[in-house]
Amino acid sequence: MDQDELDEILRLHGLWVDKSEGGERANLAGANLRDADLTDADLDGADLRGADLRGANLRGADLTGADLRRADLDGADLSDAHLTGAHLTFANLTDANLDYASLISANLTGANLNGADLTGANLADADLTGADLRSADLRSADLSDANLTDVLLDKRTRF
Numbered sequence: 269m270d271q272d273e274l275d276e277i278l279r280l281h282g283l284w285v286d287k288s289e290g291g292e293r294a295n296l297a298g299a300n301l302r303d304a305d306l307t308d309a310d311l312d313g314a315d316l317r318g319a320d321l322r323g324a325n326l327r328g329a330d331l332t333g334a335d336l337r338r339a340d341l342d343g344a345d346l347s348d349a350h351l352t353g354a355h356l357t358f359a360n361l362t363d364a365n366l367d368y369a370s371l372i373s374a375n376l377t378g379a380n381l382n383g384a385d386l387t388g389a390n391l392a393d394a395d396l397t398g399a400d401l402r403s404a405d406l407r408s409a410d411l412s413d414a415n416l417t418d419v420l421l422d423k424r425t426r427f
Contacts, residue, residue: 269299278309285312297335347385401425 283291294314301321308328315335322342326349333353338360345365351374358378367387374394383403395415403424 269301274301274304278311281314282310285310 277294277296280290280292281294283289284293285291294311294316296319297315297317299316299319301319301324303323303325304321305325306329307325308330309326310330311334312330312332313334314331316331316339317335317337319336319339321344322340324341324344326341326344326346328348329346330350331346331354332350333355334351335355336359337355337357339356340360341364342360342362343364344361346361346369347365347367349366349369352370352372354371354374356374356376356379358380359376360380361384362380363383364381365385366381366389367385369386369389371389371391371394374391376399377395377397378399379396380400381404382400384401385405386409387405388408389406390410391414392410392412393414394411396417396419397415398418398420400420402420402422405426407426409427
C-alpha cells in the first residue's frame with residue numbers, strides 16, 4: 269500500500285469517526301503497513317486484524333477500540349498511543365515500545381509482549397490472560413484490576 273492510498277483511507281476514516289457524510293471505517297485487515305509512519309493517526313475503531321505493522325511508527329496514534337487481533341507489531345513504536353478498549357488478542361508486540369500508552373480495558377489475551385517497553389503504561393482493567401511478558405519492562409505501569417491469569421514472566425521482567 270502506498271502513502272497516497274493510506275492517506276485517503278485515513279481521511280475517509282476521519283470522516284467516519286466524526287460521523288460525517290462520505291466517511292468510511294478504515295479496513296486495513298491484513299494490510300502491509302510495515303515501517304509505516306502513522307504518527308498521531310486517528311484509527312479509532314479501525315479494523316487492523318492481522319495487519320503487518322512491524323516497525324511502524326504509531327507514536328501518539330488514537331487506536332481506541334481498534335481491532336488489532338493477530339496483528340504483527342514487532343518493534344513498533346506505540347509510545348503515548350491511545351489503545352483504550354483495543355482488541356489485541358494474540359497480537360505480536362515483541363520488542364514494541366508502549367511507554368506511556370493508554371491500554372485501559374484493552375484485551376491482550378495471549379498477546380506476545382516479550383521484550384516490550386511498557387514503562388508508565390496504563391493497563392488498568394486490561395485482560396492479559398496468557399500474555400507473554402518475559403523480558404518486558406513494566407516499571408511505573410498501572411496494572412490496577414488487570415487480569416494477569418497465566419501470564420508468562422521471567423527474571424528479566426521488570427516491575
